[in-house]
Amino acid sequence: MKNYAFIIERFNERGGTERVTAAVMNGLARRGYSIKMAEIFKTFKTPFPLDSHIKQVTLLPEKCHTIFPGGVKNNIKEFLRISWKIFDFLKKEKIDVIIFSSTQHALYGAIPAKICGVPIISWEHFNSRVITDFWPLQTGRRVSARWADHIITLTKQDKFYWESDFHLKAKVTVVPNIVSEFSESEYENREKVVISAGRLVHQKGFDLLLRSWKIVSSNEPTKDWKLVIHGNGQLEQDLKNLIHDEDIKNVEIKHEVQDIEQEYKKSSIFVCSSRFEGFSIVVAEAGSAKLPTVSFDCSSGPSEIIEDGKTGILVKPGDIHSMADAILDLINNPEKRKSMAELARERVELFYEENIIDKWEALLNDV
Numbered sequence: 001m002k003n004y005a006f007i008i009e010r011f012n013e014r015g016g017t018e019r020v021t022a023a024v025m026n027g028l029a030r031r032g033y034s035i036k037m038a039e040i041f042k043t044f045k046t047p048f049p050l051d052s053h054i055k056q057v058t059l060l061p062e063k064c065h066t067i068f069p070g071g072v073k074n075n076i077k078e079f080l081r082i083s084w085k086i087f088d089f090l091k092k093e094k095i096d097v098i099i100f101s102s103t104q105h106a107l108y109g110a111i112p113a114k115i116c117g118v119p120i121i122s123w124e125h126f127n128s129r130v131i132t133d134f135w136p137l138q139t140g141r142r143v144s145a146r147w148a149d150h151i152i153t154l155t156k157q158d159k160f161y162w163e164s165d166f167h168l169k170a171k172v173t174v175v176p177n178i179v180s181e182f183s184e185s186e187y188e189n190r191e192k193v194v195i196s197a198g199r200l201v202h203q204k205g206f207d208l209l210l211r212s213w214k215i216v217s218s219n220e221p222t223k224d225w226k227l228v229i230h231g232n233g234q235l236e237q238d239l240k241n242l243i244h245d246e247d248i249k250n251v252e253i254k255h256e257v258q259d260i261e262q263e264y265k266k267s268s269i270f271v272c273s274s275r276f277e278g279f280s281i282v283v284a285e286a287g288s289a290k291l292p293t294v295s296f297d298c299s300s301g302p303s304e305i306i307e308d309g310k311t312g313i314l315v316k317p318g319d320i321h322s323m324a325d326a327i328l329d330l331i332n333n334p335e336k337r338k339s340m341a342e343l344a345r346e347r348v349e350l351f352y353e354e355n356i357i358d359k360w361e362a363l364l365n366d367v
Contacts, residue, residue: 002096005036007105012043017125021101022048023178027357029053059085079108087112104140110147119367122148126278128161154279157300175359179284179351185265187290187341192225195267197282200233209273215324217249227251264289269330277301287348292340294326311344
């Protein structure tokens with residue numbers, strides 16, 4: 001039996017990378033694959049449970065907190081130490097295939113893998129044309145393009161970006177994220193709530209959503225409707241100030257909740273206002289909860305989940321007036337909402353665990 005190793009920086013974050021990596025490892029383990037996870041930094045609490053058959057290994061001692069501590073000398077020292085730890089791990093655990101949960105890991109993992117003769121899969125979790133100012137990630141992409149055997153992207157659009165922007169020796173394969181399969185629910189009798197969710201950061205465009213909602217809430221038919229944004233982040237106070245300064249009505253910002261499924265199922269419309277995405281798992285989860293979605297047609301992700309006019313409405317990126325019109329269209333047409341809700345649930349079945357693990361199996365068999 002082959003041994004497959006996933007390399008991840010730390011596993012105590014509640015981010016999308018950690019969540020999806022756990023889902024893929026668990027799915028493969030349930031199908032009998034031998035899975036090992038190597039954390040670069042030791043963490044004491046993991047927010048996402050792992051299958052009992054997955055072996056967890058820590059590469060660096062507890063006192064280490066960052067891969068690039070600053071300064072050329074310190075960075076080189078840490079680079080060499082992590083590379084040696086990965087080399088030692090590959091040898092001791094007899095790893096047959098290594099999967100980097102971030103293309104950044106190719107910086108210090110590609111050489112040990114090549115020395116050991118271990119094929120490399122490098123996993124792109126972001127939009128490769130947007131997050132380019134963090135040098136380890138961008139340099140890791142270039143290393144992955146030349147040294148990896150396979151690159152995984154989440155969308156067809158990002159596959160195109162990789163094939164256009166990098167000098168590739170690696171094969172690029174699209175494998176979307178696994179989406180939670182929520183229990184079946186009825187769409188009738190839902191609350192007059194437009195919901196959105198995500199980190200309160202510039203990328204997610206909640207400032208644009210609020211300005212769009214100001215237009216929506218000024219219309220008489222929407223007086224009983226409310227916008228609810230679930231999330232935590234550095235822009236929380238800025239967004240609350242915007243609500244106050246612009247006198248935006250019927251809107252509430254709530255902290256992230258553990259059980260977002262129930263919040264989705266109480267709501268009638270989902271909105272994605274992101275300036276850019278990697279995949280947009282919240283859009284897919286909204287579909288699983290039978291929510292029609294209004295989204296900016298940003299790069300990349302929403303257009304590969306939403307079928308425009310069937311499961312939701314895509315509007316020009318950044319156009320708050322078009323977004324407001326689309327939200328109003330759904331508010332004023334309950335039968336249209338219901339039809340989209342049913343089709344959205346069917347659409348996201350493509351991203352449920354069974355189908356995505358099938359794609360992973362096909363990829364691993366090709367290595």
